Amino acid sequence: MNRFRTTGISGDLQGDLPAHQDLFDSTRPHCPRLLLVDDEPRVLASLQEMLEGRGYAISTAATGSAALACLVAQRFDLVLLDLLMMDVDGHQVMDFINLHDIKADVIIVSGVVGIDSAIGALKRGAHDYLRKPFSREELLHTVENALRQRELQQTNRRMAAALEVSEKKYRYLVDASPDMIYMLGHEGRFTYVNDRACQMLGYERDELLGRHYTTLLHADDVERARYVFNERRVGERASRDVELRVTCRAGPIQARAAGTTVMTISLNAIGMHREKQEPHTPTYVGTYGIARDVSARKRAEAVIYHQAYHDILTDLPNRVLFKDRLGLAMLQARRKRTELAVMFIDLDRFKLVNDTLGHVHGDGLLQQVAARLKDCLRKGDTLARQGGDEFTIVLPELRSRDDARVVADKFIERLQQPFDLGGNEVHISASIGIAIYPEHGESIDELLRNADIAMYQVKDLGKNGHAFYDASMQDALHQNIALEHNLRRALERNELEMYYQPQIDAASGRIIGAEALIRWNHPLRGLIMPAEFLPFAEESGLIVPISEWMIDTLCRDMAHWGTDGEDALTLSLNLSPHYLDHSRFYETMQSALQRYGIGPGRIAVEITENICIRNPQHAIEQLKRLGQLGVSVAIDDFGTGYSSLAYLHRFPIQTIKIDQSFVQQISDPDGHYPVVLAIISISRGLNLDLVAEGVETEVQARYLRAHGCSTMQGFLFHRPMPLKGFVNVLNA
Known part of the structure; x- marks a missing residue:
């Protein structure tokens, strides 16, 4: 018997299928649909009888035309087709199947013996060829084999489609x-x-x-x-x-x-x-x-790391990175047995610039300072910002300490050149302390502390310079600490005292007022001037209780001589801007006046002109409250700060005082001293009282009197004196 079969799926793919799965079991959920086509009724009936009971859905067609109609109307898995039929033969049916791409396998069941018919069927895609007559087993085996191969092919196609979908998904996921x-x-x-x-x-x-x-x-x-x-x-x-x-x-x-x-x-x-x-x-x-x-x-x-170790404003290393670099420089210096210098720089008068021009210009000044300092350094040096207006510097591998001195001189020279801040020309200076490793310290903190001590020594000596650390500075620092400690106890021990310097009407020589000045009678050091201890008071917060003591003492002393007929005498008191910002200032003044029965018109509060610029609106409110109370206001040291005529016009000020630095320049009665003349003109134009401070010579007194300033105070007339001496002068 001749048979023609297509090739099955590969053994590799069969091996990949699960061993327990039987795709060809008769219990599978899909019921194969078979179409039996033969124009001999007995053969058709015989085919149907042999295939029934096998789980197939069977349809029959007795002619080729009927077979075509069935193929159009339904889907079949397998067609058992006779070749020789009267109307439409088997080859024509297969041509119809191929033409319309009908997905059905064909088994030829024919009694034709010629090889041409078999070849024609094979070319048209026949799956197998059964020659009549055939046995039931042969038919069943051929049908089952065709269905098995068909299902394997369909499974293969499904797997290929799934693989294609999976590959497309994979490619999409990978490419996307x-x-x-x-x-x-x-x-x-x-x-x-x-x-x-x-x-x-x-x-x-x-x-x-x-x-x-x-x-x-x-x-x-x-x-x-x-x-x-x-x-x-x-x-x-x-x-x-x-x-x-x-x-x-x-x-x-x-x-x-x-x-x-x-x-x-x-x-x-x-x-x-x-x-x-x-x-x-x-x-x-x-x-x-x-x-x-x-x-x-x-x-x-990188940005976060940079910000963690650099100052945001100046982009310089911060104190953390500075200490790290200083530590490395010390290790190298120890290994090479060389010296290095640590500098501590503090800008002089920076706070004044910041308060008068604002923080934006203050920040701009710090940036310009940082740029100038960097220009003076070598590539291996480190400049850092400690905070505020403080900078630190490491100068490694010094040949001698003169190298550090040269750099410090460059700093001072560059910083003395004017700065342009939004059209404002600003001049500043710097105080620089220098510590040398290992002479002045063998640890990071020790070097920084000693450089800081040297810097404060420069400030105490007048600023705008540099100094190397010396052990004697440590002793001075300890003395300052002791001074601050003793100052806290000075109030309790009644060691503070008020001195009074008379103010003279130069035309008549009559005392018309006095300026109250604080002194400290130290039990060991004797009389200490305010310039030596008031800065400690401001830094430590003691300025508040000391200022309140001054107000109370002034009113008490005025009550002491008030009965002597000097009601017209006016007493002025110089108060710290820090205390004027204090909330208790107005209440303290009012309470003292009431307690001692002093008329507020006999009191004048002296302030520096910079308070008017630091916080103008707050200053206006404070001074207006004093004016409502009846206390007059005078500007002390006029012309030494950032003066503003607009502020003088807006503020409730009655008096301005010419600073002694301008008065002391007067040496020729016929000379020209424009600053003094300008201040006198301002007082006249604004209808303000005028007092000249620090008058020490007759030439100065004559010049001032000749140009319209008649109220003066200074050593030419009287030195500051205790209350008893002042009362004696008044009664003389």
Whole structure:
């Protein structure tokens, strides 16, 4: 018997199917549909009888035309077709099936013996050929075999379709991934890259495939990258989160630039292996890896790191980084047995600039100062901002301490040049303390502390200079600490005393007022002037209780001589701006006046002109409250600060005092002293009282009197004196 069968699926695919699954069991849920076509009724009935009871859905057609109608109306899995029929023969039916792409397999059941009929059926896609007569077993076997192969082919097609869908999904996920996905061959050349890799690197896919990975790496990272891109480890031992730098073309692929840029990637890589014929002998075939662009994160980390160790305003190292660099410099100096210098710089009068021009200009000044200081340093020196207006410097590898002195002189010279702050020309200076390692300290904190002590020594001596640390400065510091401690107890021990310097009407020589000045009768050091202890009082907060003591003492003393007929005498008291900002200032003054029965018109409060600029609105409110109380206001040391005629016009001020520094310049009665003349003109124009301070010679008195200033105070007339002496002068 001749049979023609198509080839089944490969043994490899059959081996991949689960062993327990029987796709051809008669209990399978799909019921095969069979069409039996034969124009001999007995043969048709015989075919139907042999196939019934096998789980098939059977339809019959007694003619070729009927078979065509069935094929159009229904779907069949298998057609058992006779070739020789009267109207439409079997070949024509198969042509119809092929023409209309009907998915049905055909088994020819025919009694035709000629080979041409069999060849014609085979060419038209017949699955098998049964020659009549045939046995039931042969028929059943042929049908079952055809259905089995059909279902295997359908399963194969479904699996192929699923694989195609899966591959499309995989390709979409891979190409749409935000990460670069690649594969390298065992030689280190790219065998696959996804779309993202092309976009990130700026190359077409064809340009990357076959290219060696080293051509994309930053030169400094090639050696470190070899074990990553040639990764042979698997599982938990695979390379993870390794950061490398790669070069990529600048700009998009469509508009490439000639240059390249550097990108930082975080790389995960795992080796790919192929098993040999012998067990447990893997062969390395390449690397599979995923890389992510972390350039933005690296830049952010760099910014965060920079901000953690640098001052935001000046971009200089902060105190943390400064101490780290100082520590390294000390290690090198110890190893090389050389010296280094630590400088502590504090800007003089910076607070005044900040208060008068505002914090924006103050910040601009700090930035300009930082730039000037940097210009004076070597490449290996470190300039840092400690905070506020304080800077620190490390000068390593000194040949001698004269090197540090030269640098300090450069600083002072550069800082004395004017600064332009929004059109305002500002002059400042600096106090610089210098400590030498290892002579002045062998630790970071010790060197900084001693440089700081030297800087304060410069400030105490008049500022605008530099000084090297000396052990004697430590003794002076201890004395200052002791002075501050004793000052806290001075109030309790009644060691403070008020002195009075009379103010004279130069025309008549009559005393018309006096300025109250505080003194400290120290039990060991004797009489201490206010310039020596009031700065400590302001820094420690003692200025508040001391100022309240001054107000109370002044009113008490006025009550003492008030009965002597000197009601017209006015007493002025110089109060600290820090105390004038205090909330209890007005209440304290009012309470003291009421307690001692003093008329407020006999009191004048002296303030420096800078308080009017530091917080104008607050100053206006405070001074207006004093005016409502009846207390007059005088500006002390006029002309030495940032004067403003607008402030003089707006503020409730009755008196201005010419500072003694201008008065002391007068040496010729016929000379021209424009500042003094200008202040006198201002007082006249604003209808303000005028007092000249520090008058010590007749020439000064005559000049002032000749140009319209008749109220004076100074050593020419009287020195400051205790209350008893002042009362004696009044009664003389």
